Amino acid sequence: MLKPARTFRGGYRFKNFNGQARPVIVENHMPVLVTIPLKQGFGAELKSLVKKGDAVFAGQIIARDDNVVSSPIHSSVNGVVEEVRRMNYFKRQTAMVIIRTNNASREILRIEGCSLDWARLSNEKIEELIYLSGVSSLDREGIPTRFKSSIIPPEEVKHLIVHGVGSEPYNISLDLLLKDKNLLNFLEGVKILKRIMPNSKVHLSLNAKKRSIIEQVAKLTSQLEWLDTYPLEPKYPQGYDEILVPTILNQNFPYGYSAANIGVVILNIQAVLGVYEAVCNGKPFIERVIAICGPSIKDNIHVKVRVGTPLKDILAERIKIEMPVRVVMNSLLTGFQLNDISLPVDRTFSHIVAIPEKKEREFLSFMRPGKTRDSYTRAFLAGILPWIKRAPDTNKHGEERPCISCGFCERACPVKIIPHLLAKHVQRNLIDETIMNYGIFNCIECGLCSYVCPSKISLMKIIKEGQDKLTMQGCDSTQCILPYFNLKGIEEYRGVTKL
Amino acid sequence: MRFIKNTLDKVKIIAGNNKYLKTFKPVLNAMDEFFFGTDKVTTLPHIVDNMDIKRLMSLVIIALLPVTIASIYFWGLRVLLVIMVSYAFGGLIEVCFAVFRKKEIHEGFLVTGLIFPLILPPGVPLWVVAVGVMFGVMFGKEVFGGTGRNIFNPAIVGRVFLTIAFPKIMTMNWQMPFNKGLGGFIHFQNTVDAVTTATPLVLFKNQGIVTSYSNLMFGQSAGCIGETFRVGIIAGGLFLIVMRIVDWRLPLAYLATVFVFPYLSNHLIHTQFALGGFQLFSGGLLLGAFFMATDPVTSPFTKPGRWISGALLGILTLLIRNLSGYMEGVMFSILLINAFTPLIDTAVLKARYKKGRPR
Numbered sequence: 001m002l003k004p005a006r007t008f009r010g011g012y013r014f015k016n017f018n019g020q021a022r023p024v025i026v027e028n029h030m031p032v033l034v035t036i037p038l039k040q041g042f043g044a045e046l047k048s049l050v051k052k053g054d055a056v057f058a059g060q061i062i063a064r065d066d067n068v069v070s071s072p073i074h075s076s077v078n079g080v081v082e083e084v085r086r087m088n089y090f091k092r093q094t095a096m097v098i099i100r101t102n103n104a105s106r107e108i109l110r111i112e113g114c115s116l117d118w119a120r121l122s123n124e125k126i127e128e129l130i131y132l133s134g135v136s137s138l139d140r141e142g143i144p145t146r147f148k149s150s151i152i153p154p155e156e157v158k159h160l161i162v163h164g165v166g167s168e169p170y171n172i173s174l175d176l177l178l179k180d181k182n183l184l185n186f187l188e189g190v191k192i193l194k195r196i197m198p199n200s201k202v203h204l205s206l207n208a209k210k211r212s213i214i215e216q217v218a219k220l221t222s223q224l225e226w227l228d229t230y231p232l233e234p235k236y237p238q239g240y241d242e243i244l245v246p247t248i249l250n251q252n253f254p255y256g257y258s259a260a261n262i263g264v265v266i267l268n269i270q271a272v273l274g275v276y277e278a279v280c281n282g283k284p285f286i287e288r289v290i291a292i293c294g295p296s297i298k299d300n301i302h303v304k305v306r307v308g309t310p311l312k313d314i315l316a317e318r319i320k321i322e323m324p325v326r327v328v329m330n331s332l333l334t335g336f337q338l339n340d341i342s343l344p345v346d347r348t349f350s351h352i353v354a355i356p357e358k359k360e361r362e363f364l365s366f367m368r369p370g371k372t373r374d375s376y377t378r379a380f381l382a383g384i385l386p387w388i389k390r391a392p393d394t395n396k397h398g399e400e401r402p403c404i405s406c407g408f409c410e411r412a413c414p415v416k417i418i419p420h421l422l423a424k425h426v427q428r429n430l431i432d433e434t435i436m437n438y439g440i441f442n443c444i445e446c447g448l449c450s451y452v453c454p455s456k457i458s459l460m461k462i463i464k465e466g467q468d469k470l471t472m473q474g475c476d477s478t479q480c481i482l483p484y485f486n487l488k489g490i491e492e493y494r495g496v497t498k499l
Numbered sequence: 500m501r502f503i504k505n506t507l508d509k510v511k512i513i514a515g516n517n518k519y520l521k522t523f524k525p526v527l528n529a530m531d532e533f534f535f536g537t538d539k540v541t542t543l544p545h546i547v548d549n550m551d552i553k554r555l556m557s558l559v560i561i562a563l564l565p566v567t568i569a570s571i572y573f574w575g576l577r578v579l580l581v582i583m584v585s586y587a588f589g590g591l592i593e594v595c596f597a598v599f600r601k602k603e604i605h606e607g608f609l610v611t612g613l614i615f616p617l618i619l620p621p622g623v624p625l626w627v628v629a630v631g632v633m634f635g636v637m638f639g640k641e642v643f644g645g646t647g648r649n650i651f652n653p654a655i656v657g658r659v660f661l662t663i664a665f666p667k668i669m670t671m672n673w674q675m676p677f678n679k680g681l682g683g684f685i686h687f688q689n690t691v692d693a694v695t696t697a698t699p700l701v702l703f704k705n706q707g708i709v710t711s712y713s714n715l716m717f718g719q720s721a722g723c724i725g726e727t728f729r730v731g732i733i734a735g736g737l738f739l740i741v742m743r744i745v746d747w748r749l750p751l752a753y754l755a756t757v758f759v760f761p762y763l764s765n766h767l768i769h770t771q772f773a774l775g776g777f778q779l780f781s782g783g784l785l786l787g788a789f790f791m792a793t794d795p796v797t798s799p800f801t802k803p804g805r806w807i808s809g810a811l812l813g814i815l816t817l818l819i820r821n822l823s824g825y826m827e828g829v830m831f832s833i834l835l836i837n838a839f840t841p842l843i844d845t846a847v848l849k850a851r852y853k854k855g856r857p858r
Contacts, residue, residue, distance in 0.1 A: 169546065326545060333544040357540060363500045365536030366553040373549035377743045379558055380549060396539040398551025399532055401605060402647030405800045406555070407746060420800070421848075437852050447544035454550045455647075460543070 001225075002218040005208045007233040008247045010414040012376055012448055014169040014236055018389035021291035021300045021351075023176035030104045034077050034308030035087075035344040038063050038095040041137035042150070043070035048097055054081045058306075059109040059284040061132070062097055071137035071149045076286035076306040078103040089343065090336050096344075099308070114282030118192055126279055127154070127196055133278030134285040138271040138347060140241050141260040145196065151260050151489035157197040158263040161248055162190060162272055163205045167238040169332045169392065170293035170353050174210050176302055177269050177289070183213075186269060187220055189276035194226060197265070202227045203248050207234045236333070237446040241266045243414050254485045255415070255442045256477035261487040270350065288349055292318060295391055296325040296354035305345055312341040314352065324357040326394050333447035358393035365397065376408055376452040401455040409449035409459055415442045419449035419459040426466035431473060440466055441477035503534055525597040529604040555744060556606045562738045563613055563790065565731035570724045573676035574621040575683040578724055584625050586612040589632040596641045607646040607796075611636065614790060615654040617725025618783060618830070619661070622672030622688075627665060631657040651837045652797045659834055662827055670826070673698055673721040696721045699781045700826050703773050715780040726783040736789030745793045748802060752809025753788045753816075754779060760817050771821045778817065787829035788812075797837045801847040808843055812836050 039045035046063035050056060056075040064072040079101040087096045111132050113125055121129075127145035130136050136149035144150035144157055164174050178186055194202055204221070206214050208231035221227050230248055232238055238247070245253045245264055253259070259266050270289065277283040286307050293300055297318055305314060311327075319325060327338040330351050338352070362368070370380030374390040377383070382390055409419040417439040425435045440463060449459040467477075481487070511527055514520040533553070541547050571578045589612045597604045615632050635657020640649040662669045675696055677683045698721045699710040714720050718728040726732070739745040757778050764772040778784070792798060792812055799808050812832050820828030 328545050332546050335545070337545070355546065359538050359540060361535040361538045363535060364533075366551060366557065370549060374546075375548050375550045377548075377550050377555075379554060379742045379744065383742075392546045394540045394545055396537050396541055396547060397549045398553060399537055399539075399603070401552045402645070404552070404607070404647050404795045406744075406795045407800050410800065418800070438848070439852070450547065451544050452548050452550075454548065454552055454555050456547065456551065458542070 001222070001228050002214070003228050003230045005231040005233065006247050007235060008238065008243055008414060010412055010416065010448075011167075011235040011237065011243075012412050012452065013167075013234060014374065015386060016389055017169045017374070018372070018391045019293050019295040019297060019300050020170060021173055021293045021302050023173040023179070023302070025176060025289065025302045025304055028303045028305045028309065028314055030077065030101060030106065031306060031309040031313050032101055033082070033310070034075075034079075034099050034101070034306060035310065036062065036073060036076065036097045036099065036308040037089050037344065037346050038073055038097065039092075040073060040134075040307070040347040041071070042140065042142035043137050044068045045094060046070055046073060048084045048095060050075075050081050050084070050097065052081055052083060055079075056081060056099060057109055058107065059111075059286060061284075066147055069142075069148050069151060071134050071142065071147075072132055074134060074284045074286050074307075075099055076308045077101040078105065078107075108283060108286065110282035111278070111284060112282070114279060116280045118188070118279050121279070123196055126192060129279045129282065130196070130275055133274070133283065134347065135271060135274035135278050138274065138285075139267050141258045141265065143193070143267065143271070143275070144260070144265060150265070151258070152263065154197045155199055156263055156488060157200045157265050159203060159249060159265070160193060160197055160200045161203045161205060161244055161259075161264060161266045162269065163232075163239060163244055163266065164207060164269040165205060165232050165234055165238045165244075166207050167234045167236040168330075168351070169236075170291065170351055171234075172270075172289070172291040172350055173302065174207055174213060174269070177273065178213055182273065183216060183220075185276045185280075186272055187217075188280065189272040189274075190227065192275055192279050193267075193272065200226075200265070204229045205232045205244065205248060206230070208232055209234060236448065237414055237444070239268075240414075240444055240446060242444045252484070254481045254487060255444065256481060257485075257487060261489060262485060263488060268350075285347060288345065288347060290314070290345065290349050291351045292354075293351055294354040296320050296323075296356050307346055308344045310342050310344055311338060311352070314345070315341060315354070319354055324359070325354050326357045328353045328355070332392065333451060334445060356393045358395040362395075376412060377454075396456055398454070398456050400457060403455055403457060406454060408452040408454065412448045412452045414446060414448065415439070415444055417442050419443075419463060420457075422466060423457065423459050423462040426462050426469070431466060431469045433475065435466060436470060436475050436480060439480075440470065441480050443467070500534075507531055507534070522598050523594075525602065525604050526594055529597075532603075552606050556609045558742055558744055559610045559739065559790070560613055562735035563610075563617070563725070565735055566617065566725045566728055566786075567613065569718060569728035569731050570617065572682045572684055573678075573718050573727060574674070574724055575677070575686045575688040577688045578616070578621070578683070580625065581616045581619065581623065581628050581724070582613065584628045585616045585632045588629040589615070589636045592633050592636040592641065596637075596645065600645075602645070605646040607640075608636065611640070611653045614725075615657055617786065618654065618658050618723050620669060620672040621674050621676075621724050624668065627661060627668055631661040633657075634660045647796055649796055650840070651834060652791055652794050655791060655830055655834050655837070658830055659827075662825075662830070675721060676718055676727065678719055698722050698826065699777075700820065703777070703781075704821075704826075707770070709773065709777055710781070712776070712780060715777075720781075723783060723786075726786045729780055729785050732785040732789060736785070739789065739793075745789070746802075746805060748805040749793050749798055749809045749812075750788045752806045753792055753812045754784075756810045756813025757784060757816060760814060764817070764821070772817070773821075778820075782820065782826065783829045784816065787816075787833055791829075792833050792836075797840060799840050799844045799847070801844055801851075803850075804840075804843045804847045807847075808836050808840065811839070 061072045079099045083098045131147040136143040142150040144154040241259045328335045372391040373380045593608045635653045639653030639656030643649045702708040758775040761775045815832035816828040
């Protein structure tokens with residue numbers, strides 16, 4: 001059923017940034033050398049099943065452990081294992097399997113037992129297919145199956161939220177993901193998920209601005225009484241689990257834990273499409289669609305790449321080299337900076353954003369009309385000319401100044417805490433129960449307070465610092481959460497590090 | 500641009516080598532930042548808003564421009580001199596403190612330096628302006644630790660000091676504004692045909708005369724330099740609200756209280772309380788409500804706090820205006836409520852974050 005549009009209080013809508021990826025998809029050439037991290041997405045790090053010199057084929061499982069919360073990892077090319085070693089991958093020492101390609105064919109070995117007529121398959125078989133394909137490791141807490149791919153078993157899932165809101169400055173194109181037949185495949189995927197999580201209610205949340213897609217979905221799903229469709233305003237950070245749960249389910253979120261702890265599974269559209277591919281076509285999840293966005297890219301498109309492809313294979317020819325560039329993974333507000341372009345792509349990549357690193361100074365910068373400048377206030381020309389594309393860069397656009405309590409951070413905060421108040425307490429070293437009471441552990445680190453601050457104070461960093469100090473003093477986020485929630489799977493959750 | 504850069508660089512080298520000039524580094528740095536912006540880059544988040552304090556303050560100044568230009572027309576070119584004196588002496592204090600503390604110069608003063616002359620009577624002697632602004636910046640802001648830490652609005656502190664210290668100068672210098680031709684744009688001061696008169700509030704209190712709305716709105720009444728051209732003040736205030744620089748709650752609560760409250764009181768003592776409409780457009784109420792009560796540093800940051808403080812301001816203003824010997828109800832009430840701001844915020848926070856409640 002189509003529900004009325006919803007939104008939440010606070011947040012900020014990033015409108016019309018320059019360099020949005022066009023809805024075009026290009027297949028990247030096959031990599032010569034792939035580096036496959038043995039921890040991808042949700043789950044513990046696995047031990048390699050292959051060793052140096054082994055021949056592997058695309059789609060072969062090279063790591064699997066059914067006893068810990070994890071999902072199998074595959075080789076993404078046909079080739080020979082060159083090395084298994086530990087490398088620094090996003091601030092974490094991770095074991096990597098390095099494979100040299102010896103056969104550039106794009107063929108992928110299908111998993112046995114898949115069927116286009118999935119309704120005939122048993123639940124166990126479907127779950128096995130999802131697990132073996134590796135799709136079950138996607139998103140914040142994975143897809144629950146009977147193989148310990150998530151922290152709760154599938155029967156305990158009460159709500160399944162599938163979201164394609166696209167609230168970041170740069171988003172993967174919804175039009176592309178749900179083009180033509182993909183839309184039907186996507187809905188099949190949703191049905192498959194409903195089948196393995198029989199006690200769940202499914203909530204589809206889509207970008208309210210994409211009317212045609214919402215209409216199509218509403219038409220196709222009008223018969224399904226277990227499925228609701230919600231158009232959501234694409235306001236950052238609507239795509240966060242912590243915000244989706246209150247907006248859609250009108251339920252408090254156990255900040256600091258995962259949605260799975262309250263019986264909610266949240267997936268994005270690529271994961272659901274992956275489920276369909278795994279169950280109906282037996283395809284292991286070794287390809288990923290990545291949106292290449294930002295003004296420092298020559299042509300903004302989507303590319304389909306094999307997991308493990310080094311970034312330089314993707315970016316080398318696509319990036320503008322005239323000026324310094326900063327490359328960021330997934331989100332401009334919270335994503336990792338990709339300094340080392342020899343690092344590989346894994347299952348969790350969805351965007352690569354390249355924006356100019358602007359170190360040069362600008363004459364009378366604050367007096368410019370600002371036709372392309374994005375701002376929370378309406379104080380720039382861009383505020384009244386919404387059709388002109390905004391050009392982001394990494395300059396700070398001003399000096400750090402003392403807080404003047406302008407209240408922008410409070411107005412923008414999606415979880416209703418008062419960032420400048422917390423920051424003042426932390427900076428004055430007044431770290432005690434008061435700030436815990438003010439909700440310091442509710443912070444979801446979306447970075448919006450640091451974004452809007454006109455005094456250029458790194459509020460998010462200070463709040464995080466405060467959380468650490470508070471934890472050292474023995475106050476813990478558990479004190480704010482555990483008395484009020486009946487959480488499931490906490491023991492398992494402890495075992496898996498937070499993403 | 501290149502010229503300014505070269506000059507600045509040269510002066511910096513000279514200052515860097517001289518033992519005594521070195522202390523003035525904050526001034527040079529402030530100029531450098533003013534002209535050339537920053538070269539710092541972000542860490543996380545990778546992009547930040549283009550808004551900064553400089554632009555925020557310049558927008559407040561832009562919002563004050565219509566009023567400032569109109570005041571030159573009404574009171575003569577001497578207004579410019581008053582503004583310059585205010586900037587010069589206020590700036591002096593600011594620089595002294597920055598040098599003394601070895602900290603940067605902050606932009607907050609740009610607004611104080613312009614608002615302060617606007618709330619003085621047109622005939623105010625220049626030395627009084629200098630004394631007032633120096634007192635205001637020093638005791639209203641710097642003694643508390645500078646921008647962002649002050650409890651009271653510095654312009655109001657200066658003005659209250661002057662009112663109490665020099666009551667004669669501050670209450671007797673009312674003139675009638677120019678209203679013909681180019682008016683004040685070609686005159687230095689309204690001396691020749693100066694008519695000393697009383698402000699609309701005094702006229703009402705002493706003689707029961709109610710000035711007409713059109714005269715009040717378009718500046719044809721006696722009053723402080725910047726408070727009489729009320730159309731301009733309203734336009735500037737709305738501009739700031741639309742730009743999202745000022746929160747609409749506090750001015751709305753303030754003005755609504757001032758509008759509604761007199762209707763109740765008018766029934767009881769109609770000789771003391773003029774009707775709401777007149778109260779709204781007389782005295783410094785609009786200037787105070789839009790530009791001074793909303794100063795983010797000295798007003799509550801919580802939303803309920805803004806409603807509360809707006810309502811309190813309104814009631815206090817009316818009581819002081821109509822029942823006390825002073826006419827400066829807006830000024831005194833803002834000063835008093837500024838002192839209550841931390842209390843209001845704390846009370847609101849206490850109510851919001853009661854213990855043992857999940858959020």
